[in-house]
Amino acid sequence: xxxxxxxxxxxxxxxxxxxxxxxxxxxxxxxxxxxxxxxxxxxxxxxxxxxxxxxxxxxxxxxxxxxxxxxxxxxxxxxxxxxxxxxxxxxxxxxxxxxxxxxxxxxxxxxxxxxxxxxxxxxxxxxxxxxxxxxxxxxxxxxxxxxxxxxxxxxxxxxxxxxxxxxxxxxxxxxxxxxxxxxxxxxxxxxxxxxxxxxxxxxxxxxxxxxxxxxxxxxxxxxxxxxxxxxxxxxxxxxx
Amino acid sequence: xxxxxxxxxxxxxxxxxxxxxxxxxxxxxxxxxxxxxxxxxxxxxxxxxxxxxxxxxxxxxxxxxxxxxxxxxxxxxxxxx
Ligand SMILES: [Fe+2]
Ligand SMILES: [Fe+2]
Numbered sequence: 188x189x190x191x192x193x194x195x196x197x198x199x200x201x202x203x204x205x206x207x208x209x210x211x212x213x214x215x216x217x218x219x220x221x222x223x224x225x226x227x228x229x230x231x232x233x234x235x236x237x238x239x240x241x242x243x244x245x246x247x248x249x250x251x252x253x254x255x256x257x258x259x260x261x262x263x264x265x266x267x268x269x270x271x272x273x274x275x276x277x278x279x280x281x282x283x284x285x286x287x288x289x290x291x292x293x294x295x296x297x298x299x300x301x302x303x304x305x306x307x308x309x310x311x312x313x314x315x316x317x318x319x320x321x322x323x324x325x326x327x328x329x330x331x332x333x334x335x336x337x338x339x340x341x342x343x344x345x346x347x348x349x350x351x352x353x354x355x356x357x358x359x360x361x362x363x364x365x366x367x368x369x370x371x372x373x374x375x376x377x378x379x380x381x382x383x384x385x386x387x388x389x390x391x392x393x394x395x396x397x398x399x400x401x402x403x404x405x406x407x408x409x410x411x412x413x414x415x416x417x418x419x420x421x422x423x424x425x426x427x
Numbered sequence: 428x429x430x431x432x433x434x435x436x437x438x439x440x441x442x443x444x445x446x447x448x449x450x451x452x453x454x455x456x457x458x459x460x461x462x463x464x465x466x467x468x469x470x471x472x473x474x475x476x477x478x479x480x481x482x483x484x485x486x487x488x489x490x491x492x493x494x495x496x497x498x499x500x501x502x503x504x505x506x507x508x
């Protein structure tokens with residue numbers, strides 16, 4: 188039984204002033220984990236220049252790096268350029284799709300995307316009323332549908348969902364409840380619960396807490412830097 | 428004087444939209460003529476910058492900067508799921 192060790196972090200919010208600050212903290216990561224997941228908010232303003240800083244911090248790591256973008260990375264309408272810069276640096280950027288890694292005889296599937304908000308069952312927005320409200324909720328629903336399809340097609344030993352927004356309330360504890368609908372959506376958890384996954388990793392909620400569980404029993408971890416207080420955290424999945 | 432509610436909203440919005448901060452993770456509470464800033468950031472300069480932007484958005488009020496620094500430590504023990 189070999190273990191698969193997953194390193195994960197989110198909300199590194201790089202800018203030119205932080206160039207060279209993050210990379211040294213990843214030194215030796217290949218001895219601690221088989222893969223690094225980065226859960227969005229890689230930049231502060233979502234500019235191409237900041238995207239280049241992120242790419243340089245993550246370039247040529249000895250283990251595969253899989254990332255999604257966050258809301259900050261969309262702020263300057265340069266998300267496609269940032270995605271391309273990261274891919275050039277060897278980072279796998281997921282935009283509501285899956286990737287499969289073969290690690291030491293174990294296969295790991297990661298489905299990821301930025302996710303979106305809407306709130307949590309019983310206290311959430313629905314596709315009703317003005318077009319703006321419908322568009323907001325529809326965006327999340329369509330993302331959840333794409334994740335559901337991607338998970339359904341994944342036939343790997345382990346499956347992980349990588350998101351920026353949260354799928355559950357548990358990991359938002361510490362954030363004002365009034366803003367929960369902007370921090371995540373239960374639709375993201377529902378998709379994972381229907382198709383099954385070993386772990387959901389997210390960020391975005393800087394004031395939240397690390398550990399949670401979906402209603403279906405999937406472990407959820409908020410790995411935003413201010414929450415974990417380190418360059419990454421490692422989660423071990425049992426051998427398949 | 429503006430109602431505390433609107434002052435807090437104005438400061439929160441300035442922190443989010445000012446190019447210098449673009450900060451969404453700070454709690455802003457206004458009591459009387461005092462503003463309380465709470466949250467966690469990664470660099471001391473950033474902590475002060477947030478205070479500056481808050482002060483500019485609410486001139487004349489006294490700002491209590493209770494923002495703490497996130498110390499980015501070495502990764503701790505791994506967790507077995
Ligand atoms: Fe963030
Ligand atoms: Fe975010």
